Amino acid sequence: MGAMEDRWRSSVSRRRALAGLVSMFASGAVLRAQRDPRPLREHRRVLGLDEMQTAFDFQDVFFRNLPQSTIDNTDHGVESEWNMRRNREAFEWVDIVNRPEVQVAPDGTATELFGFPMKFPILVAPTAGQVRLHPQGESGMHIGAANANATMLISVFASQPIEKIAAAAKGPVWYQYTPRHEPQEMLMRAQNAGCPVMAMTVDNRALYFERDLHSRHLGGNPRRPGRAVTGSGDSPSWNPYGVNDIMGPGITWKHVDAVRRYFKGPIILKGVSTPADAELAIQYGLDGIVVSNHGGRALDYGPSTLEALPGVVAVVKGRIPVLFDGGLRSGSDIFKALALGAKGVLLGRATRWALGAFGAEGVQRLLEIMQLQLVAAMKQAGQPTLASIDHMAVRTNFP
Secondary structure, three states: OOHHHHHHHHOOOHHHHHHHHHHHHHOOHHHHOOOOOOOHHHOOOOOOHHHOOOHHHHHHHHHHHOOHHHHHHHHOOOEOOHHHHHHHHHHHHEEEOOOOOOOOOOOOOOEEEOOEEEOOOEEEOOOOOHHHOOOOHHHHHHHHHHHOOOEEEEOOOOOOOHHHHHHOOOOOEEEEEOOOOOOHHHHHHHHHOOOOOEEEEOOOOOOOEHHHHOOOOOOOOOOOOOOOOOOOOOOOOOOOOOOOOOOOOOOOOHHHHHHHHHOOOOEEEEEEOOHHHHHHHHHOOOOEEEEOOOOOOOOOOOOOHHHHHHHHHHHHOOOOOEEEEOOOOOHHHHHHHHHOOOOEEEEOHHHHHHHHHHOHHHHHHHHHHHHHHHHHHHHHOOOOOHHHOOHHHEEEOOO
């Protein structure tokens, strides 16, 4: 070839020029700007059911599974949520006394409440509208509880009928009722469905929550007044600044008499937080007490339930069982409540996390985790049975 042909062969073609341009960009900042903003090394894999180790593991999956409005409905507290936070913080103010390790007796966690034997002093608290958490709803909660040998309380604001929930599993279910104008229908249905024990709630939910006022998921729309009752669908919302009492008229001790007319069985007063009310409950013939502030959803800036528990126990003096709820997230938390005098505990938010994360299987695994953690705490604290746990097993540092 001549000189002209040689120059053509060695010159930059259009294709080679374009390839060189792409190579330049590939090594520069333009390509780096296109990378995934979350590199693989920062990725966190969502844990599976068999990897759950704590209640907070279920909370993480719960947050990933459900819309923000449903998450807020479960996790919010009254007004500034100070009381809800205090329920949790109070467990940091109680130390478990470390004693020589012992083996927990085979039946060391067994107890009896109102004539019903239980393998563990752990129940599932009544909470509303569980279908919004998982399609199995309250039926799934009951199945999971029964498979873990635990008793569930059905909320008066359940999103499924009492009869369907009670028939979902062979284990026992109790009923939770909030006094209304006419208790006859709901209490008789609970009785006929086989609920042998009823908890009468008096620590009614507050009228508004600051988190709701700022929630973009509510769209600033007024909320409907009123509440659904068991089996009439999911619980409707309400105006966060509403002046109407969404739970019905003010509760008086006369409501106890009305409830007794329609429910024949042990009646527990749920929502007691002072020694004076505990004494009144005994005088009015109640069969048990639940020290509760509705999970920090009733009155802000009050004491935590763990702080209130010893005073209630002291005035009751063993005449009736004292149960406890509020902020429980581990077996160690349960141990502390038992040491301060509780006969049993109720789990609310944690079981909702478990149901929303994995359905009935999640509820079962959460309860089994908490049971194992309680046994581990008893072992390390040198307490072979529930009967051996008393106030000497802990040291309190309440402010």
